[in-house]
Amino acid sequence: MVVDTVREEQALRQVTERLVENFGGTYSAEYIEGAVAAARRRFAGHPVRTFIPILVERYVRRQLAAAGEEADTAVEPETGRARKPKHQAAVDDSSPETWLGSRRFAPAAVAAVIAALVVVTVVAVALAVRQPGGAPNTAAPVAPITVVRGVVGSEKMAFFQDPKVVAALARHGVKVEIEPAGSRQIATSIDLAKYDFAFPSSEQAAERIQRQRNVTAKYIPFSSPMVIATFTPIAELLAKAGVVHQGAVSTFDMGPYLRMVGNNTRWDQLDDNTTYPVRKNVLISTTDPRSSNSAAMYLAIAGYVANNNTIVQGSDAEQNILPTVARLFVGQGYTQSSSEGPFEAYLATGIGPTPMVWIYESQYVDASVRGQTKPDMTMLYPSPTILSRHTLVPFGEPGERLGRLLSTDPDLQRLAAEHGFRTGATDQFAEVTAAHNIPVAKDVLDVITTPTYDTLERLLDGVTKSYN
Template sequence: MRKFLAPALVVVLLTAVGGGIWYSNTRVGDDRATAEAARLTQAREVSVRGLIGSEKEAFFADPRVAQALAKHGITVSVEKAGSRSIANRYDPKKYDFGFPSGAPAASQLKTQAQAANVYTPFYTPMVVASWKPIADILIANKIAEKRGDVFYVVDLPALMALIEKGTRWRELEKSQAFATSKAVLIASTDVRTSNSAAMYLALASYLANRQQIVQSQEDVDRVLPSVVPLFLRQGLQEQSSSGPFEDYLALGMGKAPLLMAYESQMVEFWLKNPDKAKGEMVLMYPSPTVYSKHVLVPYTPAGARLGEALEKDPALQALAHEYGFRTGGTEKGPAQWARQGVAVPDTLVDVIDPPSQEWLERMISAVEARFK
């Protein structure tokens, strides 16, 4: 027995020692792998800073957006500014990205940043925020019509002609619900700072230029007599889109019978206040209209990571829908909103492009000169 037992004990002992060495090495290897994974994760984590349009401020302040971005290793801090201001404040030492509300400003930024790629995670059409009594007056005057649950400004040139002539609301047919001496105007933000006003200018200049996009100095000279008064006659104008929309909500029809706004503003309000979706507030879609594209221009690789996450992550796109933005992907927003009682067109056909930044800037500068 001793003859066989001693070698067996030696085998057991050697096995135990070998197993201990193997376990120890495995544990060390696991610890090293964990440490390396943590190092790589930390290397992937970035903090990005950027300038955004005010209408995206609530989106970026949402803790769920911060959590979704954290899964990509991204922490974001933002400052809000008008789109024209964003285009004029390019500073890659201070910011990782610019995120204006319109393609013309983004085009200028792209050139300055020499960005290989830009990202368009959101877009929204320009609309006229109004009220049912006002919509009924415009319908009676054959300027608007209702198709299903959606109102359209079907004769936008006729509406612009009323504005140009200084027509009073009480002078219109069947205007008893708003028989005031107030001039027919579309209120907007300050075209010198804000993209929503710039998109209004793009739309008005298209109509004044024989329904052609402004693309020469001759075109600019032709449209200025018609478009400049649209802004000069408004009086005080807010620098960003949030201010006029808050007045629209708080002060009612008397303050803003017609307001140039983003569809996203009204959709977001209705989603958060479903009891108001069947009230007196209405969206009117100009025909033609123009899309406001929210284009993120990266100045740094970290900014590009943010743009890619916003454009491709389904969770972030779903959150964007809650703030009224349309997106790419399989569900663009309107279908989800319809399930929540908010009716908007799935698609818009009569849509124009804004002028290039060069010609839009020339028109804005001309309006700016008249303000002084």
């Protein structure tokens, strides 16, 4: 049965490809994939599966051709003859002769099977398109696709644009249309009225959205710890300075790093530095804390360390640490509004302008899976770090439906792991990273809790004033 299932899946993929090729000028690929999935469900439970792909293809062709029949029979200007429909002109790979020709059956057996198949096909299609009243419906509609619109943190764009994710959602009758933005920007300055959901990268940003929209529902389908993308020579240089602790999974000690920043230490002042002897301060590149969640998480970690490894609480603690944490951002100069920008610069330009970049672990894993990282690139886990819990806030039933699917559908959870996210099924993430030889922390233990939403907002406001 497993072999038959694999063959059926392969055959249906070929069916979908043929239909997209034939009808792609009239229908989107997602629509056709949904039509194939809906047709396949009509034959669910049938014990004989051999001819299901043929039945599915004929049924879907009948649906798609009905709407485009007039265009298909247009007159060819060169000859004045009726033009043959594209899908009919194509080679019919699903014919019984094609399916059986590769097997050495006796001619009589082949004829008998073909005759039986014709009968089965006619009966099955007739039953599939028959309406309750008994009259055939030659243009039976495909199960409708619900379009769900949302705004998401840029680090999730690759996930939602993955054709496999698009197809998995289409099987459930969902098509997602998204726009990227910095997660804090989503929570503070974007008009969310035109969207069905918002999907920032943290519970803090989601909490603000929930307050603004008076929404209690939320979904957390996956998470990702914060990490530092750097290069092996930089990690080795900082290991000599006591900032990096090397191992199978290397860590970045935030304590000595903050002291280094407080002393305005430059790269060319580090001992035995022949690797990166540049005259600029040792700083991690981040996004803009005024618009991006990843920078806000960096601020939360730095604030915790600057506050004697204690969560920041109260106005006195806030004022005491502000000069230290503000220096981390103001000294960088221009920063981008979302985490996608600095990480792309890291991948493209190398060690020169961006020796260290603050990112989500999922971004590094995703880039490694897609072969975008280079051998001298490496990832460091800051000590301590924060687990960023990507939180979807729905604004109605379409958003609720998407949140449920992302949180519970096995295929979507597996695809999230392929894009570097940690899901409830921890073995999926482990399998992806092991298959691509990506050294990651099996369990992220040195994780702190962020300050309260209001405290974090006041710290961010203080950093914003420091820019002026």
